[in-house]
Every structure is written in C-alpha cells, then in structure tokens.
Amino acid sequence: MLEFVGLNERSELVYRSLLSLGAATPAVLGERLSLPVPLIRHALAGLEAAGLAAASASLADHYVAAPPGVALAPALSQRRHELHEAERAVEALAEEYRRNGAAVSGVADLVEVVTGVSAVRHRFEQIQLGTEEELLALVTDAPVAVRAEENDAEDIVVARGVIHRTVLSRASLAESQVVAQLALALGRGQQVRVADSVPTKLIIADRTLAMVPLRRLASPGEPAALLVRAPGLLEALIGLFEQCWRLAFPVRFSSDGGLPVEELADQPDHVDLQIVSLLLAGLTDASVAKQLDLGLRTVQRRVQRLMVLTGVTTRMQLGWHAYEKGWVAR
Structure with a gap:
C-alpha cells in the first residue's frame, strides 16, 4: 500500500508495528513480526531514509514512527x-x-477493431481497470480471449467499489469453475442474473465505452473485437444489456449461505440455497449435481427435504415458497 514512497511489504509491516507500539526495539519488532532482527534493522534503515522512523532520543536502541500525516504528505x-x-x-x-x-x-x-488474443485480452483488461462507476457485462458460454477464472482485473475493479452487473447465459453455467466464480462474485456484492440465452458477449464501462466480439473477422481461430464510443451505438448496446437484465433471473447465494448459525436447524443450509437457486435458473438435477460436486441422489434427497420443510408437494410450490421465505431474490 505504501509502495509509492518506496517501501516494500516488510518495511510497511515494521512501520505499522511502530505506529501501534509507539516505540520499540528491533528485537521486540522481530518477535512481533516473526522476523530475524537483521531484517528488522534493514527495514528500519529504509524507514529512516524515507523519513518515516527515527531512533528514539530518550530510549536506547528504540525506534519511533513519524506521524503518517507529516511523513507521507510530501510523497x-x-x-x-x-x-x-x-x-x-x-x-x-x-x-x-x-x-x-x-x-x-x-x-x-468512434469505433476501433482489435484483433488477436493478446490485443483483445489487453483491451479487455484496460476497459475494466479504467472503469470508475459502473461495469455492465453479458457473458455467453464461449470465452473469446479471457476465461472467468483468469479475469484478475475484475477483482481489482470490484475492490474499488465499482458497481458490477452481469447477465450470464444459462449455458455458461456448464463451464468449469463458473459456479464457484459466481458464488465468489455474489459474496463480494456483485449483481448477477441468469438468462435463457444471451445474444452476444458485451462489456460496457461507465456507459461511455463498449467492447463487442466480432466473429470470423480475423484469420481462423484468431479473435477480434469492436470497441465502440459512438453515442448512438452505445445507446443501442446499453439498451440491449438492460433488456437482457430485465428478462434474466436473479441468482442470490453466497459461499457461506448468508444465514445465522442459530437458524440453520430450521432453515436450508448454503448447499440447499445453491441447489434451489440453480434449479430456479433452469438447471436439471443432474446439472446441479455436477456443478456442486454432489451425487444425483443427494440433490434429489435435499430437494425432497426442502419440500417437507416447507410443507409443499410440487417443485413449483417449492420455488414460490423459496421466494416468500426470502431464500432467493424475486
């Protein structure tokens, strides 16, 4: 976090420890951070050079941290x-x-064509990292250049507080790791919906820049994408996204189930919630079992238990009851 003043991770840990302790010897800092004293002294020397720490004038072999507001203001x-x-x-x-x-x-x-895996991947990352307020995305079952588990830029953007809305095609849920990525996304506040079909891959940043894949424009096997800044085209693409969003089904389950521990005895656990959410999204029992790495009979047994718990006799009634109970979002 303090790389901008030339500190590495170890030096930053030492500085933070000094701030919390007020004053400390290298030995105390080494014990606190489980680091050898020579490494602590090396870090302290770097902190002194950066004006972030100094030897105590009253305590032998003690160091004190400079106030952050004063020490970091010039940098x-x-x-x-x-x-x-x-x-x-x-x-x-x-x-x-x-x-x-x-x-x-x-x-x-207003428009730009990008060709090649490397170029498409680079521009896709640039668009995400450059987003300041809102990122909209349509996802199909055929990755163009970046798979969901490879999209590190998404983590950075979400951590910055950017609003992230995504519509997944139901077919994309069959992709490896997609359900795990979906649970992670929902757990950190992203909004995700599932649609029967999604017309195209699409990403829109701050409603000012969009990226759409182009099929077979480049050489065989080589992906291409169109970057769109033209206002009229952007409005059409934003309208396409919003229409897909309205027609899509909200998916709401997280990795921990989001339920208090004391309610678990009379409420579905997180696996039950995942099963219900995926069933309502249109997956078969067999597909749910595959995605959640469960046996088919386990899925069916859990569904039967939920039907008994809610006092219903059909799965349609179970879906309605899941809404009423707040297990899934309307």
Whole structure:
C-alpha cells in the first residue's frame, strides 16, 4: 500500500508495528513480526531514509514512527502532481489522435477493431481497470480471449467499489469453475442474473465505452473485437444489456449461505440455497449435481427435504415458497 514512497511489504509491516507500539526495539519488532532482527534493522534503515522512523532520543536502541500525516504528505503531493501531469499528457495525446483521425475518417475515434488474443485480452483488461462507476457485462458460454477464472482485473475493479452487473447465459453455467466464480462474485456484492440465452458477449464501462466480439473477422481461430464510443451505438448496446437484465433471473447465494448459525436447524443450509437457486435458473438435477460436486441422489434427497420443510408437494410450490421465505431474490 505504501509502495509509492518506496517501501516494500516488510518495511510497511515494521512501520505499522511502530505506529501501534509507539516505540520499540528491533528485537521486540522481530518477535512481533516473526522476523530475524537483521531484517528488522534493514527495514528500519529504509524507514529512516524515507523519513518515516527515527531512533528514539530518550530510549536506547528504540525506534519511533513519524506521524503518517507529516511523513507521507510530501510523497502524496508529488504523486498528485505526477498524476495531474499524466492526465494532461493523456488529454493532449487524445486531442492529437482526434485531430489526426478526423483528417482520415469521420468515425476514427468512434469505433476501433482489435484483433488477436493478446490485443483483445489487453483491451479487455484496460476497459475494466479504467472503469470508475459502473461495469455492465453479458457473458455467453464461449470465452473469446479471457476465461472467468483468469479475469484478475475484475477483482481489482470490484475492490474499488465499482458497481458490477452481469447477465450470464444459462449455458455458461456448464463451464468449469463458473459456479464457484459466481458464488465468489455474489459474496463480494456483485449483481448477477441468469438468462435463457444471451445474444452476444458485451462489456460496457461507465456507459461511455463498449467492447463487442466480432466473429470470423480475423484469420481462423484468431479473435477480434469492436470497441465502440459512438453515442448512438452505445445507446443501442446499453439498451440491449438492460433488456437482457430485465428478462434474466436473479441468482442470490453466497459461499457461506448468508444465514445465522442459530437458524440453520430450521432453515436450508448454503448447499440447499445453491441447489434451489440453480434449479430456479433452469438447471436439471443432474446439472446441479455436477456443478456442486454432489451425487444425483443427494440433490434429489435435499430437494425432497426442502419440500417437507416447507410443507409443499410440487417443485413449483417449492420455488414460490423459496421466494416468500426470502431464500432467493424475486
């Protein structure tokens, strides 16, 4: 977190320990952090050089931490200045690109074709990391360049608090690891829905930039994608997403089930909730068993138990009861 002032992870741990202790010897810090004293002294030397720590004037072989607000303020000010200059440089480059593009084509800055696995993957990551407020996505069962478990940029964006809405095609749930990724996404606050079918893969960042795959435009086996900034096209793509979102079924289960421990005796556990959610999303008993790594008879037995628990005689009634009980979202 403090890499911007040149601190590595060990030095940051030592600085945080000093802040909490007030003053400490290298030996005490080493015991607290389970690190050899020579490594602690090396970290302290780096902290002294950065102005974040100093030897105590009153206690022998003790070190004290400098107040963060004072010690880190110059570095923060410099970083803000560098960021401002970088923004100005990007704006100047963008303006030059618009001028040169307009001389060649009136739509040079409105659409762009990206070809090749590496290029598509890079732009997909750029779009996500550049999102500030809202990220919309349609997901089909055929990855273009990045599989769900490979999308590290998504974790970073979600951690920043970006609103993330995704519509999955039901067929995509058959993909390996998708249900595990779905549970993780729901557990960290992402909004996910499942639709019978999704017309195309799509990602829209802040309603100002979209990326759509292009089929068979490049050489065989080589993916291609279209980046869209044109307002009219963006409105159409946003409308497509919102229509898919309205027609899709909300999926709400998390890795821990989201239920208090004391209620588990009279309520479904997290596996039950996953089973109900996937059944309501349209999966068969066999598909649910495969996705959750359960036996088919186990799934059927759990469904029967839920029917007894709710006092219903059909699965349709069980689905209605699941809504009424708040086990799944309407």
